[in-house]
Amino acid sequence: MLDGEALAQIKELMERCMENDMILLDALRKEIGILRGNVRRIIPRSATSISLVATDGGNNKLKFDPFLVQIIRVVDSSNNEYYMDVITPTTKIEELNSRILNGNDSKLNSMKKMMEYLGIKDITKLSPMIRYNSPGKPVSPSWVQVYRELVEWATLFSIIREKDFWHRYAYCL
Structure with a gap:
């Protein structure tokens, strides 16, 4: 469940993505x-x-999202939000990398912590699917799914390293 603050943050991030990608819509x-x-x-x-003539109407819908906005959000079953970001396939990797490593946003901490643990300062070193955008060349949207999976792994990694499981286990004994 998204609260008002989370919706406002998502709206702000989506607007920023759309401003950056407005050139695509104009094209x-x-x-x-x-x-x-x-x-x-x-x-x-x-x-x-x-x-x-027979036809199956099925599940017809028209979806128009020229920006291909992706909300990347990791939440547990208790609705604790661990990660939240909004990106598009044309998000500049340099900016994303900088946002993760230099930003103060606690919602990006798990990715930052995993990269620091691995001694990596560049997100493109985590997967060959995440590459810098080449001007004038088409951008493959498949890197967004890879990024989403990396975020999920980073969140699990952060939980395993930081959560006090032994305290709960000792209490059960």
């Missing part, structure tokens, strides 16, 4: 604008034959 609009002159109206016509 899409420019690309589609060319088609404006080629649009033709479908005119009703009379028909003399009928064809029965």
Whole structure:
């Protein structure tokens, strides 16, 4: 469950991502604008034959998210939030790396702690799937899933290293 503060933080992070990616939306609009002159109206016509066709409506929906915004949030079953960030596939890796290592946001601490433990100062060293964005080249959105999995592992790593399990175990004896 998200409280008001978490929603406000997510909104702020999403707005920042969208501001950074506004160039992509402008490029899409420019690309589609060319088609404006080629649009033709479908005119009703009379028909003399009928064809029965079956179709499965299924679960149809239209989803338009030109920014491909991803909310990365790790929460346990007691609704304790361990990690929260908002990224897009075009998030600059340099900025993400800096946010993790230099930021004061406690929600990014587990990733920072894991990287420090491993002696890594660059997120691209954690996986070959996470690479710096090359200008003019398409960005693969698959790195976001890898980042999400790394965040989950970092959170588990942080919990295992910091939680006092022995105190609870001794109490049960």
